Amino acid sequence: MSKTVVVLGAGLGGIPVAHWLAAKSTQSDPELRVILVAPNDEFFWNIASPRVIIPGAMGEDKVLYSIKDAFSKYSDDKFEFVAGKAEELHPDANSVTVALNDGTKRDIPYHTIVIATGADARDDMPWKVVGTSQQTRAAISQLRDQIEKASSIVVGGAGITGVEVAGELGYTYAKSGAKSITIISADSLPLESRIMTSTRETAKKELEKLQVKYISNARISGVTASEDGGKIVKLTKTDSTEVELKTDLFIPAYGIKYNTEFTPSEMRDDSGRLHQDTSLRSPQYKNVFIVGDAGNLQVAQAAVLGAQVEYLVKQFERYFKDGQMDAYKPDPKILLALSIGPSRATGQLGMWKPFNIILWWFKARYMGTDTAGDFVQGTKILKTK
Numbered sequence: 001m002s003k004t005v006v007v008l009g010a011g012l013g014g015i016p017v018a019h020w021l022a023a024k025s026t027q028s029d030p031e032l033r034v035i036l037v038a039p040n041d042e043f044f045w046n047i048a049s050p051r052v053i054i055p056g057a058m059g060e061d062k063v064l065y066s067i068k069d070a071f072s073k074y075s076d077d078k079f080e081f082v083a084g085k086a087e088e089l090h091p092d093a094n095s096v097t098v099a100l101n102d103g104t105k106r107d108i109p110y111h112t113i114v115i116a117t118g119a120d121a122r123d124d125m126p127w128k129v130v131g132t133s134q135q136t137r138a139a140i141s142q143l144r145d146q147i148e149k150a151s152s153i154v155v156g157g158a159g160i161t162g163v164e165v166a167g168e169l170g171y172t173y174a175k176s177g178a179k180s181i182t183i184i185s186a187d188s189l190p191l192e193s194r195i196m197t198s199t200r201e202t203a204k205k206e207l208e209k210l211q212v213k214y215i216s217n218a219r220i221s222g223v224t225a226s227e228d229g230g231k232i233v234k235l236t237k238t239d240s241t242e243v244e245l246k247t248d249l250f251i252p253a254y255g256i257k258y259n260t261e262f263t264p265s266e267m268r269d270d271s272g273r274l275h276q277d278t279s280l281r282s283p284q285y286k287n288v289f290i291v292g293d294a295g296n297l298q299v300a301q302a303a304v305l306g307a308q309v310e311y312l313v314k315q316f317e318r319y320f321k322d323g324q325m326d327a328y329k330p331d332p333k334i335l336l337a338l339s340i341g342p343s344r345a346t347g348q349l350g351m352w353k354p355f356n357i358i359l360w361w362f363k364a365r366y367m368g369t370d371t372a373g374d375f376v377q378g379t380k381i382l383k384t385k
């Protein structure tokens with residue numbers, strides 16, 4: 001009897017899982033059949049998105065790769081790519097309804113499903129895939145045009161994305177005085193409070209060296225259009241004072257939406273992430289697996305996702321034989337490599353802050369694009385150590 005495994009999402013989680021299953025079907029388990037479902041027919045190496053939006057800094061060919069080409073080595077009876085979005089999961093009936101990109105719908109029955117639908121950035125910012133690949137390309141191109149035309153830019157949010165975007169803008173424009181770049185942080189230091197203070201301080205110092213203006217302890221309470229076509233960014237400081245900033249361009253780099261609304265509500269937590277047990281399954285459904293940002297067991301970072309994928313493909317051997325699995329042991333160590341423009345970096349490995357040059361070598365130099373092509377081909381996995 002054939003076993004159809006549906007993988008939802010073609011991001012950093014879905015791509016390696018789909019490759020592993022298709023290879024296993026080809027090499028040793030002819031009963032397996034893999035269906036990969038995603039609206040994007042090109043894989044997006046989103047880790048480099050802060051650099052690809054800078055006009056002239058990096059071509060789209062470094063971050064967007066044809067999924068069809070990457071999976072062409074598997075025959076049609078082993079692997080199928082379906083361009084569309086899961087619209088409704090019916091876990092009691094083992095099927096998923098997909099809204100196809102061509103406007104029609106398809107119900108796909110499954111033996112096992114892997115949910116790797118991740119999260120979207122707010123306001124269609126291309127930090128993540130924006131719907132179809134054409135929409136992602138259009139969003140990158142639009143943001144490049146807006147950056148080109150603006151004399152002043154405010155980046156909202158000083159998490160990983162905000163710091164990396166402000167770093168690229170600072171390096172390209174603020175350092176030379178060509179444009180004014182400002183970043184808004186809700187805290188006194190950038191990045192989340194779980195990150196070491198020394199790493200956070202380095203991030204702030206490096207941004208300031210690039211002449212990026214750092215506004216601390218401020219929450220964005222509203223953004224409106226100004227009469228001259230720019231934006232007015234309203235800030236509420238922690239001491240409750242209100243401040244208004246006028247800028248040509250506001251770039252939101254805060255707030256994400258987990259792509260899980262197609263699941264029954266009891267599968268989700270209050271933030272929208274899916275409950276995961278220690279076999280990376282939904283506690284209610286033993287044939288529903290979750291990897292990456294969509295699941296709530298660990299932080300939403302590629303660094304932990306690599307370990308989840310490694311665990312899953314190893315355990316799938318047993319799962320497909322007798323349904324049994326060893327428990328996944330989440331590693332609580334913080335792994336962070338942060339670029340601050342193409343020439344600087346900082347980060348953290350557990351409670352150790354490696355030399356910035358090492359982090360620059362691994363991250364800021366190419367933003368991982370040197371391995372992205374191999375990753376989408378399935379010949380390289382995300383490094384977790």
Ligand SMILES: Cc1cc2nc3c(=O)[nH]c(=O)nc-3n(C[C@H](O)[C@H](O)[C@H](O)COP(=O)(O)OP(=O)(O)OC[C@H]3O[C@@H](n4cnc5c(N)ncnc54)[C@H](O)[C@@H]3O)c2cc1C
Pocket residue numbers: 008009010011012013014037038039040046047048049050084085086087116117118119120127128129131160161164259262291292293294300301302303304305336337338
């Ligand atoms: C700018 C930036 C830089 C980052 N840098 C780092 C870093 O240096 N280190 C690190 O550890 N982490 C980093 N991250 C985090 C990392 O990118 C995420 O953890 C990772 O992308 C999560 O992968 P994922 O596969 O779970 O989800 P995603 O990458 O969000 O992929 C989700 C996939 O699901 C698809 N999809 C969405 N909805 C549906 C649906 N209904 N049906 C079917 N498919 C659907 C999407 O189109 C996409 O293909 C960074 C994030 C950003 C934004």
